Amino acid sequence: MRKLSLLALSFVFLLSACAPNFQKQNEVVQSKEKVKGKAIIPKYNISDNYYRTILPFEPGEARGLVVNNINTRYDLNEFETGLMRIAQNSFSTDKYYFREGQEIKGKTIRLWLNRKFTDPQLKDEGLKATENIGLNPVNTAASGAEPTSPVYLAHILEHDYLTKDDKGNVSLGGVSIGLALNSIYYYQTVKDGPVYEKKIDYAEMEREGKKMAEEVVKRMRAMKNLADVPITIGLFMQQSKSSVIPGRYIAYSTVDKGSQTLNDWEKGNEKYYLFPSTDAQEDHRDDVIAFLNFKQDVEEYFPNFNGVIGKAFYVGDQLQELNITIPIQFYGKTEGIGFTQYLTGLVMEHFPKYISVSVSITSVDGPEALIVRKANEDEPFVYIYQ
Template sequence: MKRLAGVLSIGALVLLASCGPSGGGEEEVKQETADGGEKTSVVSSYNFSDEEYKVLLPYESGKSKGVVNYETSAARGVIINQIANRLDIDEVEEGLRNHSKDVFSPDEYYFREGQMLDSDTLYSWIGRYAKAQENDKGEITDDEKAKELGLNPELNEDKASEKDFRDNPKYLSHILEQDYMIEDDNGDIKLGGVSIALAMKSEYQFTTGGKGPYREEIPEDKMLAQANEMSKKIVERMRSIDGLSDVPIHITVYQEAKKESVVPGSFVAETTVDKGSSSVGDWDKIDEKNVLFPSDDANENYPDESQYISAFTTKVASFFPNYTGMVGRGFYQNDELKKLTIDIPIQFEGNAEVVAFTQYAYSQIMDIFPNYYDLEINITSNDQTEAIITREHDTKEPEVYILN
């Protein structure tokens, strides 16, 4: 095998994939902060891919001079509490960044995690609407005022019947913000635009009267209608926030998968509000889909890829005695396969078995799978990654990583 590379750990592999060369090559720039102030940041002159955004890193002076730190989201952790399926969390974050490239080119813009919408703001917006109530002193507290910002339908859940829940589901799970920074004429970095993703439910689960959980399917057309109305309110509110009054706002709608799904949901629509405008115009359809292999859907609608995976499964099963099955996920855009990911869990008893199995899988990839899409094979044992095989589209030979 020509391309067999060993790495020390999965952490090292992730570092290679997500960072790029280190040491030197940094440029100090002045960056606009969310409150309208200014701070010094660092931009690396290196980038592991021309198709990806460079990231701004805050630069600490004084005692920690020379130290750079990643700037986490102002609403860090909210997404984990609001979206039930971990696959959806990864998909909405990566997908929003990819869809933003058509609006905010990586050639011109830098990426920054969202700093304009903090946790308190998001929790109030994604809650249910409720009329603010005065306390015993005749006052309306900030917590009560926040209830009136809720974008999901009004409902007293403590007293609601099953029918009430079904008629008034929670549509909106989360609002993900990403900031795109640009250099001005003075060489300073300022906010150039914002992208948001509305994570919308495809299914609402609830309990009432000590019974349940019940489920209510949410049709896509009904979900999109709600997303459109919510977007109008969100843009109006964002325009009132310092720093957001005069930048483009790119809005996407992400339809979540069901909670127990083994493939994530997908983006279904997008639009861009011009700088200075508060008007949400027409939406463009996004034709994306994540397909499970094997499945009835895959067999019926994607027969070619189903046959490739079936042939690969047969070969692997005949080669290794502890093989129990594999799960594949195909990511399609406009009905064209863009990436195929296959997870193979196997019980290994030693490194020699890992190497032998990986070599065999490599050979079968070369023989079976065409190369017009990206391919990733993850080989695991006892929930630990043992090997990864990747091949970019239009590339003949895969890259192989043996871990540990």
């Protein structure tokens, strides 16, 4: 028994010696923010497309508002990740570290998202005159009537970017702001009544968004910690509540350190398409044909199946990523493996090497397989879920 105990103890020491020391892989730094203390910067970054995140993670001040104000989870994901991509034009991933927005308080964002109120409306809302700072236009319609103006601004997202000095102190180095704009306005004329919808003209939405961006920057500059830092601000156009593809950033601008003036607006050049769809057929016919040929070959394997759906991501006119979902029911695991092998060949055959392609195969039991062929790679990654 004693020999067994010694052997077990030796094995524990061996595992301790061989285990990676994650503490040494992370860097402990001092925070120079309002609440001083120690923070951790992960040593390793999974990709140049992502920022290293300051730990411990602090949820953004407006985190609880997102679900109520953003139409779909597709919009939610793109609203956040798209803002990160825009920020990389000003804040490089090798120099700056990411933190969810902490500077604009949640209560302030709630007030900014309101409409402007008349004095009687302000009283009904139970707000003070100093809290009448909504960025959306006032509604002067009588009770039960259609609003005189839509709600343009649905949500405000803040991302903070921190820098580290030679002494290991981190401090705020820049801020990016996303303004989520409604392309369709949903409203009720009476409480608990039917929900109506009204399409907002694109030019009108963009014009109002830019006016709001100027006001947001002005207000940010009045805040102590934001008076001098560079700012990047983007206008995000939401899709409808029934959309299966996300919206996009239609424009973005920057504000130099210490300035209150926005630089020239840059036009957003990213867009998502549903494959197949009329819009995709009109704008990117050749890519849709390649997808339809792939879909046809899939249907040869399952003649009565037509559930192949693609989500295509474009930068300018160039297809960058194509994510395909295939929901299907298998009669056994071996059938699923065979189908996955067949699909892998189709991916390599139908789509050019310069785009990234992923195929997710699902059933009523959950995910069955995943195929990923990254851009310019000869071999795909294939995983069969057990």
